[in-house]
Amino acid sequence: MTALAPRLLSIFKLGLLIVAAVAIQTALISRLRILGVTADVFLILVVLVGVSRGAVTGMVFGFVAGLTADIVFLDPVGLRTLVYLAAGFAVGRYVEEFGLASAWVIVLVTAVVSLASQTIYGLFQFATGPEGALFAMMRSQMLPAAVFDGLLAAPLYLGLVRLRVLPPPGASEPSFR
Amino acid sequence: MPRNPVVRRRALFTTLVVVSLLLLTVFFREPATGVLHTVQQGGLGALSPLQSLASRAVQPFEDGWRWIGQALEANDNNQEMRVQLEELRGQLVALQEASQENERLKGLLDMRQAGIFPQDAAFVVARVIGKSPTKWQQWVQIDKGSAEGIVLNQPVVGATIPVAGSLSGKGLVGKVIAVAAHASQVQLVIDPGSSVAAVVQGIRAGGFVEGTVAGGLLMDYVERDKPVEEKLVVVTSGFGQIFPKGIPIGLVQTVGEVDVNIYKQIEVRPFVDFSSLEEVMVLTSPVQFGAGVEAMDSVIPRDTGATAP
Numbered sequence: 017m018t019a020l021a022p023r024l025l026s027i028f029k030l031g032l033l034i035v036a037a038v039a040i041q042t043a044l045i046s047r048l049r050i051l052g053v054t055a056d057v058f059l060i061l062v063v064l065v066g067v068s069r070g071a072v073t074g075m076v077f078g079f080v081a082g083l084t085a086d087i088v089f090l091d092p093v094g095l096r097t098l099v100y101l102a103a104g105f106a107v108g109r110y111v112e113e114f115g116l117a118s119a120w121v122i123v124l125v126t127a128v129v130s131l132a133s134q135t136i137y138g139l140f141q142f143a144t145g146p147e148g149a150l151f152a153m154m155r156s157q158m159l160p161a162a163v164f165d166g167l168l169a170a171p172l173y174l175g176l177v178r179l180r181v182l183p184p185p186g187a188s189e190p191s192f193r
Numbered sequence: 194m195p196r197n198p199v200v201r202r203r204a205l206f207t208t209l210v211v212v213s214l215l216l217l218t219v220f221f222r223e224p225a226t227g228v229l230h231t232v233q234q235g236g237l238g239a240l241s242p243l244q245s246l247a248s249r250a251v252q253p254f255e256d257g258w259r260w261i262g263q264a265l266e267a268n269d270n271n272q273e274m275r276v277q278l279e280e281l282r283g284q285l286v287a288l289q290e291a292s293q294e295n296e297r298l299k300g301l302l303d304m305r306q307a308g309i310f311p312q313d314a315a316f317v318v319a320r321v322i323g324k325s326p327t328k329w330q331q332w333v334q335i336d337k338g339s340a341e342g343i344v345l346n347q348p349v350v351g352a353t354i355p356v357a358g359s360l361s362g363k364g365l366v367g368k369v370i371a372v373a374a375h376a377s378q379v380q381l382v383i384d385p386g387s388s389v390a391a392v393v394q395g396i397r398a399g400g401f402v403e404g405t406v407a408g409g410l411l412m413d414y415v416e417r418d419k420p421v422e423e424k425l426v427v428v429t430s431g432f433g434q435i436f437p438k439g440i441p442i443g444l445v446q447t448v449g450e451v452d453v454n455i456y457k458q459i460e461v462r463p464f465v466d467f468s469s470l471e472e473v474m475v476l477t478s479p480v481q482f483g484a485g486v487e488a489m490d491s492v493i494p495r496d497t498g499a500t501a502p
Contacts, residue, residue, distance in 0.1 A: 098210065
């Protein structure tokens with residue numbers, strides 16, 4: 017029971033995180049456009065959870081967050097689910113395998129994952145929808161959004177650590193200092 | 194459930210991927226009233242109050258942000274429009290230049306057609322590309338030379354737009370004093386070293402028009418008994434084998450008589466504005482010299498209202 021309680025609490029926190037992501041994304045972030053793009057809070061949270069809690073938690077969180085995002089954003093259900101699931105798993109595995117030399121790597125990892133997930137998303141849209149200018153979108157949408165996501169990851173990570181939703185960076189854990 | 198964490202993780206990953214693909218498949222295969230679509234619509238309905246509330250709460254910030262964005266955009270637009278304005282100004286200047294050049298060239302044709310210059314004269318139109326740096330010498334450089342048929346001592350006349358019969362700008366400019374392949378130097382008639390045989394039109398008073406250090410023209414050696422009056426036209430006489438007869442030089446401005454001098458000294462106001470010479474015509478073909486100026490007298494009316502520049 018004593019071992020189960022922290023785990024349940026952790027799951028509860030992550031659940032709350034998804035609810036908060038829905039609120040923040042729909043109420044705030046979607047209205048905030050920089051260089052014509054908005055950040056993807058769901059994806060950033062998936063990366064942060066993957067970084068902090070490993071591949072298994074990362075992919076499960078990615079699955080749930082993706083499913084939620086599919087429903088909220090009226091996307092084909094299963095698309096973001098698949099992309100975020102893969103992102104959470106990949107980031108978790110990367111950190112488990114190589115660790116993080118610096119917390120600034122989180123910014124870079126988030127940007128890379130954002131770019132990769134948008135590329136997959138774009139390819140899917142290209143394959144199923146009307147022909148879109150994928151390369152034009154790469155320049156006008158994907159790259160700026162990836163930069164935006166990466167930059168937003170740092171304050172979100174610090175905020176979630178302060179709120180104790182994510183584990184605080186210890187001596188051997190990533191630090192922004 | 195496998196005990197090996199790696200296998201368990203892979204199994205979980207595979208399961209979730211399969212579930213995702215299943216969801217995708219179901220979503221695309223089910224009708225719009227299917228379960229997943231209904232869930233989406235339910236989610237949309239559940240979130241709409243939140244979005245509405247958030248929209249109102251965020252509106253002031255959004256307005257502020259938009260205002261900043263618009264201000265920045267306006268600034269960018271301003272800069273862009275300034276650049277465009279400068280470009281358009283440049284184009285306007287170029288067009289005006291082209292228009293003026295067109296008028297000038299048209300004027301050259303008009304001059305020949307109007308008989309102001311000899312009909313058999315051939316012209317080379319040249320652009321002034323350089324001017325003497327001091328007033329001690331009065332010359333200009335033009336962009337045509339021996340390659341275009343220009344040789345030494347060819348007469349050069351003005352190429353200004355004719356305005357309502359006025360001779361302004363159409364007078365004698367000077368003569369070629371140096372020739373290169375694609376450039377020549379023209380001594381202006383206002384050069385202190387220049388001397389042109391001329392007559393006062395109508396009264397047949399001959400003399401020499403010379404340049405002065407002040408940049409003006411002085412007609413000397415005109416006999417005192419000739420009734421020279423102001424505003425009479427002075428033209429080349431054709432004597433000297435350089436300037437053909439009848440090229441207008443200028444108007445009599447003042448007539449001076451000194452007791453000790455047996456000649457009149459006449460100040461001539463040139464038709465050509467030498468300070469703004471841009472294009473000239475070099476007379477390249479053999480033209481008629483000497484033998485009076487009667488023929489040109491019929492072309493250039495004495496009292497035409499000709500105005501100096």
